[in-house]
Amino acid sequence: MSVLMHTLHVELGERSYPVYIGRQLLADPALYADCVGAQVVIVSNETVAPLYVDRVRAGLGERQLVTEVVLPDGEQYKTLDTLATVFDRVLAERHNRGTTFVAVGGGVVGDITGFAAACYQRGVDFVQVPTTLLAQVDSSVGGKTGVNHPLGKNMIGAFHQPRAVLIDIDTLQSLPRREFSAGMAEVVKYGLIADEPFYRWLQEHMPKLLAREEAALAEAIERSCATKAAVVAADEREGGLRAILNLGHTFGHAIETAQGYGQWLHGEAVATGMLLALQMSARRGNIDEREVQGLREMLRDMHLPTEAPESMSAEQFIDLMGRDKKVVDGRLRLVLLRGMGDAVVVDDVTEKELAALL
Amino acid sequence: MSVLMHTLHVELGERSYPVYIGRQLLADPALYADCVGAQVVIVSNETVAPLYVDRVRAGLGERQLVTEVVLPDGEQYKTLDTLATVFDRVLAERHNRGTTFVAVGGGVVGDITGFAAACYQRGVDFVQVPTTLLAQVDSSVGGKTGVNHPLGKNMIGAFHQPRAVLIDIDTLQSLPRREFSAGMAEVVKYGLIADEPFYRWLQEHMPKLLAREEAALAEAIERSCATKAAVVAADEREGGLRAILNLGHTFGHAIETAQGYGQWLHGEAVATGMLLALQMSARRGNIDEREVQGLREMLRDMHLPTEAPESMSAEQFIDLMGRDKKVVDGRLRLVLLRGMGDAVVVDDVTEKELAALL
Numbered sequence: 001m002s003v004l005m006h007t008l009h010v011e012l013g014e015r016s017y018p019v020y021i022g023r024q025l026l027a028d029p030a031l032y033a034d035c036v037g038a039q040v041v042i043v044s045n046e047t048v049a050p051l052y053v054d055r056v057r058a059g060l061g062e063r064q065l066v067t068e069v070v071l072p073d074g075e076q077y078k079t080l081d082t083l084a085t086v087f088d089r090v091l092a093e094r095h096n097r098g099t100t101f102v103a104v105g106g107g108v109v110g111d112i113t114g115f116a117a118a119c120y121q122r123g124v125d126f127v128q129v130p131t132t133l134l135a136q137v138d139s140s141v142g143g144k145t146g147v148n149h150p151l152g153k154n155m156i157g158a159f160h161q162p163r164a165v166l167i168d169i170d171t172l173q174s175l176p177r178r179e180f181s182a183g184m185a186e187v188v189k190y191g192l193i194a195d196e197p198f199y200r201w202l203q204e205h206m207p208k209l210l211a212r213e214e215a216a217l218a219e220a221i222e223r224s225c226a227t228k229a230a231v232v233a234a235d236e237r238e239g240g241l242r243a244i245l246n247l248g249h250t251f252g253h254a255i256e257t258a259q260g261y262g263q264w265l266h267g268e269a270v271a272t273g274m275l276l277a278l279q280m281s282a283r284r285g286n287i288d289e290r291e292v293q294g295l296r297e298m299l300r301d302m303h304l305p306t307e308a309p310e311s312m313s314a315e316q317f318i319d320l321m322g323r324d325k326k327v328v329d330g331r332l333r334l335v336l337l338r339g340m341g342d343a344v345v346v347d348d349v350t351e352k353e354l355a356a357l358l
Numbered sequence: 359m360s361v362l363m364h365t366l367h368v369e370l371g372e373r374s375y376p377v378y379i380g381r382q383l384l385a386d387p388a389l390y391a392d393c394v395g396a397q398v399v400i401v402s403n404e405t406v407a408p409l410y411v412d413r414v415r416a417g418l419g420e421r422q423l424v425t426e427v428v429l430p431d432g433e434q435y436k437t438l439d440t441l442a443t444v445f446d447r448v449l450a451e452r453h454n455r456g457t458t459f460v461a462v463g464g465g466v467v468g469d470i471t472g473f474a475a476a477c478y479q480r481g482v483d484f485v486q487v488p489t490t491l492l493a494q495v496d497s498s499v500g501g502k503t504g505v506n507h508p509l510g511k512n513m514i515g516a517f518h519q520p521r522a523v524l525i526d527i528d529t530l531q532s533l534p535r536r537e538f539s540a541g542m543a544e545v546v547k548y549g550l551i552a553d554e555p556f557y558r559w560l561q562e563h564m565p566k567l568l569a570r571e572e573a574a575l576a577e578a579i580e581r582s583c584a585t586k587a588a589v590v591a592a593d594e595r596e597g598g599l600r601a602i603l604n605l606g607h608t609f610g611h612a613i614e615t616a617q618g619y620g621q622w623l624h625g626e627a628v629a630t631g632m633l634l635a636l637q638m639s640a641r642r643g644n645i646d647e648r649e650v651q652g653l654r655e656m657l658r659d660m661h662l663p664t665e666a667p668e669s670m671s672a673e674q675f676i677d678l679m680g681r682d683k684k685v686v687d688g689r690l691r692l693v694l695l696r697g698m699g700d701a702v703v704v705d706d707v708t709e710k711e712l713a714a715l716l
């Protein structure tokens with residue numbers, strides 16, 4: 001029996017959609033009834049598919065045409081080449097414009113699948129079924145899709161909103177500890193950027209969350225998605241406010257690019273990036289140095305990295321950050337904190353300041 | 359001195375844009391002032407670039423960053439692989455989100471460039487500078503972008519409207535006769551689907567058009583673009599009316615796919631496809647058989663093919679048409695004429711009818 005614990009709505013006019021949070025949702029036909037048509041392309045990866053695709057198939061029931069595409073697992077496969085293999089399969093099986101792509105997996109599967117749906121026959125529907133904590137609280141909500149390029153992460157993509165997001169917290173029980181912690185880094189981010197009470201709640205409840213207690217998990221996911229949904233509703237295409245969701249990401253992307261995608265998990269790079277952003281915020285006098293230390297301790301409890309790779313020089317860092325999408329007219333835009341739970345985008349950080357920090 | 363002969367507007371709310379038609383427009387800085395920022399990526403091909411890119415550069419003047427990407431010439435290069443080479447260059451030169459792609463060339467360049475702009479950093483601005491008649495009256499207006507796949511034409515793409523379209527009819531003087539005629543096939547299409555007086559005008563003025571007399575050309579392009587703009591404004595994403603623009607295209611795409619892209623020109627395949635559509639319309643009693651003969655004669659005068667390739671069997675035709683994007687829930691949708699200048703989409707054409715026709 002499925003247990004629907006929360007339903008959120010991302011409000012985007014005719015592109016609005018529900019986010020369902022609960023237990024045993026994957027096999028619930030009622031949740032697919034409104035968002036999937038006669039033809040379906042299920043996209044997953046070789047790790048997730050054996051665990052969950054049968055449940056999704058059970059939920060979908062009999063359809064005119066169901067195709068299952070299983071991708072290799074890993075951020076290093078989030079490429080145009082992998083995207084091309086999806087199109088090969090879907091075209092070989094003759095899916096039409098009325099088909100719906102269903103992404104079953106983590107952020108990589110969701111991003112590739114969403115971008116494939118954005119481009120297939122110039123755009124078809126898709127549904128997100130995120131099975132990692134990172135994807136549940138971050139990439140599955142908001143419509144950012146895309147693939148990486150050797151010269152930069154997420155450089156090729158589209159804004160394409162899903163028709164629905166199904167978050168089944170049961171999937172978190174099978175998640176490796178490293179991936180779970182990486183996802184929890186993004187949960188911490190929501191507290192830092194927009195919700196200080198939630199951040200304090202996280203400091204208190206982190207042991208329960210790390211023990212994967214269901215009530216705490218559902219609460220953390222619901223509060224994270226609510227903030228994400230509100231920010232996306234206010235700024236769908238990242239004209240302004242949405243940029244605060246990138247706390248730690250400009251530093252983090254530089255780390256991921258330097259190490260080659262797939263070495264550090266995205267959430268691990270973001271964790272270190274958030275700590276750097278808080279250090280910079282403290283240097284500017286916006287927050288107390290104790291908050292930096294508090295975050296460092298929480299990240300350590302979560303087994304997340306708190307230092308950039310030793311092999312990265314400050315020069316390399318600054319060079320890679322200069323290639324980030326957040327560079328506008330030559331000025332690096334960084335998300336810093338004005339205070340705890342209060343993020344702001346600044347464009348006045350100098351290379352000297354960066355060099356001193358790094 | 360540039361001579362602006364007509365300005366049309368494609369009305370799409372915040373995505374509205376002007377279509378400029380005239381002579382010596384390419385080098386006119388005034389036309390770029392509103393639609394191009396500090397960074398520019400000029401995309402062209404090896405045939406067109408030596409002829410026109412210098413003029414476009416002159417019109418653009420001094421900019422912070424100008425990158426010229428020259429693609430190989432031909433529909434067979436309208437692929438994901440070619441698209442990837444565009445991203446390689448643009449990322450290597452570090453274009454940011456504020457960059458503008460400028461497509462200088464025919465439909466292939468415009469489609470690839472528009473799709474690259476749709477996907478680069480999840481969407482940047484682009485401007486169409488079509489240098490073939492086909493691109494001027496068809497693909498440059500309306501926001502359809504994309505690339506081909508071995509299993510189907512334009513199967514991967516996006517709706518992404520340009521910021522402006524610059525149609526310089528001087529570029530038509532250098533166009534090879536075969537390409538000119540292929541473009542004129544699409545001009546004839548506008549008469550057939552929506553503007554019988556224009557169709558009669560074309561029957562009368564075809565000798566002047568084939569002699570590339572400027573006044574006649576400007577008139578034909580303006581009337582074609584006006585119909586295209588009106589149809590696109592009414593139905594941006596091909597929910598209904600826009601489908602009438604595909605008269606002859608479902609047959610034509612089957613021919614192009616069977617022959618391998620690049621053997622028949624798109625407009626040549628469409629010409630034969632339109633004739634097949636008119637034959638079907640006459641068989642159904644919608645138009646007089648004389649109109650079929652009239653179109654056949656006009657197409658012959660234009661040196662356009664009026665027969666499908668001998669190597670194609672009816673079975674192959676029907677099979678390839680079944681893969682077309684216009685198939686919805688297993689029903690083939692075809693554009694036929696209810697009368698001259700009056701197109702309609704039907705979904706009740708049987709395989710038997712098709713087999714008899716083909």
